[in-house]
Every structure is written in structure tokens, then in C-alpha cells.
Amino acid sequence: MVRLSDLPDYEREHLLDKNLGPLGPPAWVPPGTPLRERRVALVTTAGLHRRSDSAFDLTDASYRVLPGDLGAADLVMSHSSVNFDRSGFAEDVNLVFPIDRFRELAEDDVIGGLASNHFSFMGAGLLPEAYEASARDLARILHRDGVDTAFLTPV
Amino acid sequence: MSAVAYYLESAGIATTGISLVRENTKALRPPRFLWVTFPLGRPLGLPGDAAFQRRVVLAALALLDAPSGPVLEDYPEDVPDLPGDDVFACPVRFPPRASGRGRWGSALLEEIALLRPWYALSRERRGRTTVGVAGTLVETLAERLGALLDAPERLPGTLAELTELKRTLADLRAFHEEAVTAQPGDPPWREVRRLLWRESVLGDAMLTLRDRFDASGDPRLRAFTRVLVPRGALED
Structure with missing residues (x-):
């Protein structure tokens, strides 16, 4: 469980060291679009990529493209951190990258649809500001694809 | 995130x-x-x-x-308690750890040979593997890691070597974890961690590297120890 009170002192201190202030004025897209009309992209920081893609470097603010029709068998993880469990991801990719859940939601018309591509960063070893350029680049790609909503998963 | x-x-x-x-x-x-x-x-x-x-x-x-x-x-829902670790049976008995024997390569290969049938079973059951970051056979990766460990005076000197080491270890760990969790069910992750760090040759290899890197005084190698061994590795 990631309740800080449940963790050993060294782990609690390590995680609290990552408490950084806001990146700027609040960012907020007002609600209004019904969920069933939203086009959703999945964005993870789990360091996922296609087997044929270049692995993430030790620290790396770039992202990898995960095509919308990507099969689980083609997905690998090159995250630098060793401080999380990977056996669950080996058992079920949806535990980290819930692509099948979102395909079901699209099929059931709960959401409007899914993006042509999804995306993975590798969240480790860099300050939050390091991701600004690639995240803003990604936003432009999402707009061009008609995506209005991103669903984000850490690891 | x-x-x-x-x-x-x-x-x-x-x-x-x-x-x-x-x-x-x-x-x-x-x-x-x-x-x-x-x-x-x-x-x-x-x-x-x-x-x-x-x-x-x-x-x-x-x-x-x-x-x-x-x-x-x-979110109001917790994950239910995992089944007790006592119901999880490691499918292999790991070979003796290699510390100090100067035979890391053969010990790592022996362990991989024991795990390989279980890894094959895992691939068959899951229809996939997460091994594949380094782009070569795990046996080749084990030989590479063994060569590094069997020559204590040899330390990675460049960022490229450390990046290669990271990818080598990622695949060796994935192979190990998929093999020991080949049987169906939600793997009890604390027991999976304990097997790797307390019992396996691979865990011992990474702990040994961590100690060497720490002792080297090289800031880059010391920083690398954070991606070698998790903070809670020896808790279980």
C-alpha cells in the first residue's frame, strides 16, 4: 500500500523528497464535453515501448508512440527505477496500461473513442520541468488527432 | 506524471x-x-x-x-490481501550463490538453465514476454554480466556502458520474474522480490555490483546503484 504511514522511514523520506511545488498557474480545461463524446489517449510514465523501439535511457524525457492497435505481446518496459513491482505488469499489461479496459469502454459507448496512438514517458530521475517540451509537443499531436482527453497512469 | x-x-x-x-x-x-x-x-x-x-x-x-x-x-477501494506467500511455490531450487568464487558467468548460466523451462511455460500461458529490451539472448546477457563480475577491477567507464548494463539487467530480471511466476494466479510480489534478492544468483550478482560501485568512489557509478538495487531489496 502506498500510504506513507505504512512505509519504512527511508521510503517515506525518499517519496517526500519528491514533493515539489506547482509548476505554474493552475491549468484547467472546463468540463462540458460528455464522456461519451470524448476521444481519449492513454499516456503512461511506465517506460513502455514497442519491442522494436529504442529503450529509454537512464534519464529520458522523450516519449514513445504506442500504436492504437498494438498487441500486448509487443510491449516491453525499460523504466530505470527498480523500486516498484513488475510482476503484475508481466501478468497483465492492463495493470499499468489499461488499453483493454478502454477498448471495452469505447465498444460500450461509454467514451466517444480512442486516439490513433497512445504514448509512454519514463518518469524517473528528472525534475518535472524536464518534461515540458516533449509534453507540449505531444499536446500538438493529440490535437491533430482530434483527442480532447488524456488518461494518465504512473507506475 | x-x-x-x-x-x-x-x-x-x-x-x-x-x-x-x-x-x-x-x-x-x-x-x-x-x-x-x-x-x-x-x-x-x-x-x-x-x-x-x-x-x-x-x-x-x-x-x-x-x-x-x-x-x-x-479512491475508496483497497486491493484485497494477496493469498499468503505460503501458497506460492518457487518452481526451482536456485544454485548456490557465486560470491567470491570467481565463477559468476557459469553460476548465472546455471540458474538460467534451471529457469528456462518455467520461462517457456510463462510465455505459453501469458502469450507474451516482457524480455526484449536488450535485443539479445538472456544467456548472452548472463555471460556479459558474468564477465563484468569475474573481473573486479573492471568497472563500466562510460554512460553507454551503464546504459547497456541497465538494459542487460532489465531483461535478466524480467526473465527471472516471469519464470518464477509462470504458474497461474496473481503473483505475491513480496515473495517474488524475496526470491530474487535473498536466494537467486542474479540478485546476489546485482548486490555485488552495487557494493563494488559504491566502493569505487566514482559519483556516476554510485548514482547508478539506485537503479541496480531497490531500497527495500533486503526487507523481506
Whole structure:
């Protein structure tokens, strides 16, 4: 469980060291679009990529493209951190990258649809500001694809 | 995660998602996140449980209707306790650890040979493997790691060598973990961790490297120890 009170002192201190202030004025897209009309992209920081893609470097603010029709068998993880469990991801990719859940939601018309591509960063070893350029680049790609909503998963 | 959400939202893409460390998310004040109590590495909670995962996803998507933000909501459901570790049986008995014997390569290869049938079973059952980051056979990776360990005076000197070492270890660990969890069911992750770090030759190899890198005095190697061995490696 990631309740800080449940963790050993060294782990609690390590995680609290990552408490950084806001990146700027609040960012907020007002609600209004019904969920069933939203086009959703999945964005993870789990360091996922296609087997044929270049692995993430030790620290790396770039992202990898995960095509919308990507099969689980083609997905690998090159995250630098060793401080999380990977056996669950080996058992079920949806535990980290819930692509099948979102395909079901699209099929059931709960959401409007899914993006042509999804995306993975590798969240480790860099300050939050390091991701600004690639995240803003990604936003432009999402707009061009008609995506209005991103669903984000850490690891 | 919070940073990517913030920058996407500020560029006009509405964001929502999962937070694993509430305090970090609260401090950065991204637009919308659902905090869950699940273990690191398991943001959707339970592998193979589509209904559970769907509930988590829908709870996070519901935050898109919040009239104002930032929103950081607590998800009310915990993951149920895993079956006791006593019901999890490691399929192999690991060979003796190689520390100090100067035969790391052969010890690592012996361990891989023991695990390989279970790895094959894992691939068959899961229909996939997460091994494949380094782009070569795990036996070749084991020989590479063994050569490094069998020559204590030889330390990686460049960023490229450290990057290659990271990828080598990623595949060796994935091979090990997939093999020991080849049998069906949600693997008890603490026991998987204990087997790697307390019993296996591979765990011993990484602990040995960590000690050498720490003792080297080289700041880059000492920094690398953070991606070699997890903070809680020897807790179990």
C-alpha cells in the first residue's frame, strides 16, 4: 500500500523528497464535453515501448508512440527505477496500461473513442520541468488527432 | 506524471488519471487525479481482474465532470490481501550463490538453465514476454554480466556502458520474474522480490555490483546503484 504511514522511514523520506511545488498557474480545461463524446489517449510514465523501439535511457524525457492497435505481446518496459513491482505488469499489461479496459469502454459507448496512438514517458530521475517540451509537443499531436482527453497512469 | 498532466492540460487537453503517491500529487497540484492505495507498479490494482480495473478507470474518468480544480480524490477501494506467500511455490531450487568464487558467468548460466523451462511455460500461458529490451539472448546477457563480475577491477567507464548494463539487467530480471511466476494466479510480489534478492544468483550478482560501485568512489557509478538495487531489496 502506498500510504506513507505504512512505509519504512527511508521510503517515506525518499517519496517526500519528491514533493515539489506547482509548476505554474493552475491549468484547467472546463468540463462540458460528455464522456461519451470524448476521444481519449492513454499516456503512461511506465517506460513502455514497442519491442522494436529504442529503450529509454537512464534519464529520458522523450516519449514513445504506442500504436492504437498494438498487441500486448509487443510491449516491453525499460523504466530505470527498480523500486516498484513488475510482476503484475508481466501478468497483465492492463495493470499499468489499461488499453483493454478502454477498448471495452469505447465498444460500450461509454467514451466517444480512442486516439490513433497512445504514448509512454519514463518518469524517473528528472525534475518535472524536464518534461515540458516533449509534453507540449505531444499536446500538438493529440490535437491533430482530434483527442480532447488524456488518461494518465504512473507506475 | 503530474508534470505531463499539467503541461497537457495547459495546452488544452483535459487530463485525468491515477496517483500512487498522494503527497507528491498534492504538492504539484495537477488538474485531476484519483489517488489509489495500490502498491507501486500496480496503478490499476489487480492483474487479470477486468471488473476491478474498470471501476478504477471509471472513477478517474468521473473527475472530468468536476466543476473546478485541482481535484485530488481518494479512491475508496483497497486491493484485497494477496493469498499468503505460503501458497506460492518457487518452481526451482536456485544454485548456490557465486560470491567470491570467481565463477559468476557459469553460476548465472546455471540458474538460467534451471529457469528456462518455467520461462517457456510463462510465455505459453501469458502469450507474451516482457524480455526484449536488450535485443539479445538472456544467456548472452548472463555471460556479459558474468564477465563484468569475474573481473573486479573492471568497472563500466562510460554512460553507454551503464546504459547497456541497465538494459542487460532489465531483461535478466524480467526473465527471472516471469519464470518464477509462470504458474497461474496473481503473483505475491513480496515473495517474488524475496526470491530474487535473498536466494537467486542474479540478485546476489546485482548486490555485488552495487557494493563494488559504491566502493569505487566514482559519483556516476554510485548514482547508478539506485537503479541496480531497490531500497527495500533486503526487507523481506
